[in-house]
Amino acid sequence: MNRLNSRIEDQANRSTSVRTICQALFGLYVVLGTLNATPLFAQADPTDATTTFLVVRHAERDGNLDKLTKTGLQRSQILASLGIALNVQAIYSTDTQRTKGTVQPLATAAGTEIRIYETPSEDWIASLAHKHAGEVVLIVGHSNTAGVIAGMLAKGKHLELAHDEYDALFIIRVSASQTQSLRLRYGSSSDGASSADPDKMGTLVPAR
Template identity: 30%
Template sequence: MKRLLLAAAVSLLAATSAMAQTVYLVRHAEKADASADPVLSEAGQARAGALMLAMADAHPGHIFTSPLQRTRLTAEPTAALHSVTIEPVGFDGGAAAHVASIAERVRALPDDAVVLVVGHSNTIPLIARALGYAEAADMPECEYDRMTMLHLMGDAAHGQVTRYGAPTTCP
């Protein structure tokens, strides 16, 4: 009887976790300069490649970015690997509207969706919070290697922060 209950519990957990959306949140990779819409630097291009490798087994079916080229360039290797079209989300209405729009789009996806969001140091923590991960820490301007993985189940969000690519150090 105990084995039957244990097997039932394991099956329920497996089914429940299979129904959770998985959302990966990263900031764009290192930029070439301080212009308004820069391309990626050499280090940024390497980080975009590292993101592709980090996402190789995740199989994202949706990729959202801002309309700025540094976010798209960061996402492109991953999008190419998984044959996914990048969906830029504009800043019409400001950063708060951008964050809300991304959260709304993610929440509208199927329960088993895998999503990559590439944003900015000032939007990624806000997007994580908008998706229910209240523990999301602010991101300093010098941090590029943080990857936040969220599992969304209804209104609940469970998160884990990892690092990818070359470590970044902030003064």
């Protein structure tokens, strides 16, 4: 009976993960489709290459320890599935176990190395856009840096994440002619987070 219950629970968890991934991808197609009539992340004009940045915070950590919880490990697997579906070609992480652990499943699945960065800056952001022109880049940061990075990429204000918010997904598409940006959610919901509410999801308005 215990084995049967365990098997049913595993199947339910897999179904939930698949459903979560499908919902997230559907949201990306629908919302990004309203911004651009071309297919998702397609390069419509080769002379004006668009670089797509995905910015997330590390997954759930174990208290003050530098490692992920079981929930965090599950989130890292969901991120890996999203990253493969969106064809992530470069991955950047700070040099901590919780950030590297968040993107390791994707790096393994994609056969891509994890590149380490330190303090994010405007110059660093500009160098990424130049170095990875036309590619899809994932950057994982912390509660006090992921929103800052997304804000710099979107040419807007620095964005805030709550201390217990782990499901924010920032998508910023940068080209010479325009910048498009969104704030979405992925994986299990951080409903308790003060800033994780529907009113703060959607298009990010770039600075004028």
